[in-house]
Amino acid sequence: MRTVSPSVPVLRGPDASGRHSTEPGDVDERRLKRGRLGRRAFLSVLTLFVLCGLLGLFGVRERQATVTDGEWTVTATYPGVTRAGLAVPLEFQITRQGGFDETVVVRMTSDYFDLFDENSFEPTPSKEWTDDEYVYWEFDAPPDSQTMVIGTDTRTGSSVQLTQKKAELSVMVDGEPAVTVGLKTWVMF
Numbered sequence: 001m002r003t004v005s006p007s008v009p010v011l012r013g014p015d016a017s018g019r020h021s022t023e024p025g026d027v028d029e030r031r032l033k034r035g036r037l038g039r040r041a042f043l044s045v046l047t048l049f050v051l052c053g054l055l056g057l058f059g060v061r062e063r064q065a066t067v068t069d070g071e072w073t074v075t076a077t078y079p080g081v082t083r084a085g086l087a088v089p090l091e092f093q094i095t096r097q098g099g100f101d102e103t104v105v106v107r108m109t110s111d112y113f114d115l116f117d118e119n120s121f122e123p124t125p126s127k128e129w130t131d132d133e134y135v136y137w138e139f140d141a142p143p144d145s146q147t148m149v150i151g152t153d154t155r156t157g158s159s160v161q162l163t164q165k166k167a168e169l170s171v172m173v174d175g176e177p178a179v180t181v182g183l184k185t186w187v188m189f
Helices: 029-054 110-115
Strands: 061-069 072-083 091-096 103-109 116-122 127-130 134-140 147-156 163-173 176-188
Touching (some): 072 163, 110 116
Antiparallel strands (some): 091 147, 163 176
């Protein structure tokens, strides 16, 4: 038995009418079943991929973490899962019972910001500095308020893929963390 690809016509000798036939030759049944199985598997994966996209599983997944320690409460809203080039939420709400002193100092793990193209802070810090591990921001405290919201305009970096970063965000009092919240972001492809 001769095996020939079903997609390649084979010219046979002339039939009774004198024309050449392009009818495929004998095809191995196992080869046909493997081809059919391969096409079905490909279509199943493609269908699953499209369904995941329709359900929004490839977009930004926002997370929120809240920690309360004594008179301080910090709530961080951040991307738990994101993709390169997407705008992401990054906001910190800081509450202190009894109100703030004149300034609020916030410290964050500096390499976490390697994930993002950060454009601006709202409000703008009055001072910023870094050390080997952290970036520090000093903000003027809001008058007559117990809550301060710090937001950033950020996008996931376009060249960042398949990376996971963890960070700590702390409110500093007299050079020491008063309250610390942990963040973890996974960047997909």
